[in-house]
Amino acid sequence: MRCAVGLILGSAAAVVELAFTLLAGLALLPVVAWPNGRRAILRPLYAGARRLAEWERARLRIWLSVRLPPVHEDARALRYVACRSPLGLLGAVVILAVAVGFAYSTLWMYAWLLTDVRHPGSIVASSLAGMFLLFLAAQGVYGVAKLEGKLARRLLVPRHEEDLERRIAELSASRAAVVDAVHDERRRIERDLHDGVQQRLVALGMLLGRARRSEDPDRADRLLRQAHEESRRALDDLREVAWRIYPTTLDEAGLRAALETVAERASVPVRVRYDLAEEPERAVATVAYFVVCEAVTNAVKHAGASRILVGVGAEEGMVYVCVEDDGRGGANASGSGLFGLARRVNALDGCLKVVSPVGGPTRVTAELPCA
Template structure:
């Protein structure tokens, strides 16, 4: 509607500007005098369109466009505005005819041609459907035109890409350091303590002169060695699961589901495994999300979906817990940096009361 209203102002402006510039084409001083107000009006109208598209269409435009590009944009934009107006008229006509049967039977006591009323209603609903689809088409054309005429220049795109790569590189380094600290903490608090206890038990068994006491200490030492081996396997699994290389992403995710203390429903919709880097990040996203849900959510069921998206692999994890997950926490923030390293998108939606939904798209360059 706003685009149609703005087209009413843009069309006469473009026509009058074109005629005015044509009249002073061979007169430099007059051309400059006409260009100043025309350029100011072009900027005003273009900025209004940029705000409209940024709010409703999320079109990617740049503020560094030239006056010539802005004038080119307006000289084409008014046609889309009028097309949008025609689509809106079609929506209204379709809505009126689509509900014809309703007020025909409510307001008219004797309907003489019910078949005609029914056919008109069906045709109106069909027109309403087509015109509503047309609104999406007009919005798409608006976004494409804005990107073509007002989009960022190649230099700006390169600067943005450099900034993204610098940020993702720093994120990868930080994620690697965080992972090293976590491994060190797991080894120090778990495996190392078990080995210390094992050494103490073996020392006491060697010094003991009571055979029964020594046998009891050896049994305790054997149990400690089993626990240490289990914890060491857990640490190795969290560092990198060998099943991911040996059997693929699906088998690795099935193992995560089997090891979870909360039931996990896995919906794997990939025809073939993605490349190693993408599969690794997808695995760690699911593994960390499931671990967080088990520790903090109080959920009764976790649903994991892995499917082929438009731009790559789509990973969706949802739990029915209490919600309130902190996306800036170390775990989820580390996952966001892993995903960003592949030019992916990572989103956490966890309102109070739940559910918590974590989505990752890999990659989305």
């Protein structure tokens, strides 16, 4: 039954894909010898083909139990959409044969009500023929479903050599991104220490020097009290820097406790929905924590948010982290903070998405592979 529903949906999609293929051919025909024009036409065609291919990937996973990796190449998506429409139409023919076979195989049940039967043998023969057609059509349903899976794997999944080349390129890029992220983190730590803790310590030294040189006991006492207060502030700043480098709560109590600490330290209400059954591995938990911490900080400082929702869950070997706020939106995904997060996530073969229309809301979503 699931295969039949999958083929019915595939038949409807085949009509759309066939129309898309014909329109794509007509659009490319005038610019086939014009490279710039061809590239301009291919951009929207690739975008449409990728959406159709992703819809097909979801249909194959849900109804035909065919699991495929995400589509990485636009050309493969366009080629798959162009080649799948005949197979989708074949699925429609097979489903029609199933319906006809079912109608004839059950003819003996309702033929007596529709007409005056004078030759019962013909009714029996039609029913037997319908059963045979139904049997063949049912086999055809499974056959077309198998063909659907083979075609998708052949056209959407890259060959082993291509996949290795793509992985090498991704690993090279992620390695360079990790190095850049480490340098950026070092610069941020140096800036925090210079602008915060160092200034506090300089002020503390000056206060102690003035108190030491003062001959008035009351004035020296006031200076010492100021120095004590300045030392407390320097300690708070140092703890803040240490917390931003790496929270000890993450190792001692786990990701959930670390995220709850982020919510407690925020100046606006933050609600945490944690749906992980077990603690993720260290690298995944660390990246998930920094995604939440940076997104919450941006929402408070730049978006003017009054409410933030943090969600953490897992599905099909992936850990999903989502931070949504009701701020003014317009976040720049290429900014230093979010760009650094994207590099952290990419280093784990994950994906970071930022949706922030002007006026809000802003949603930051990270997908992290979990062993």
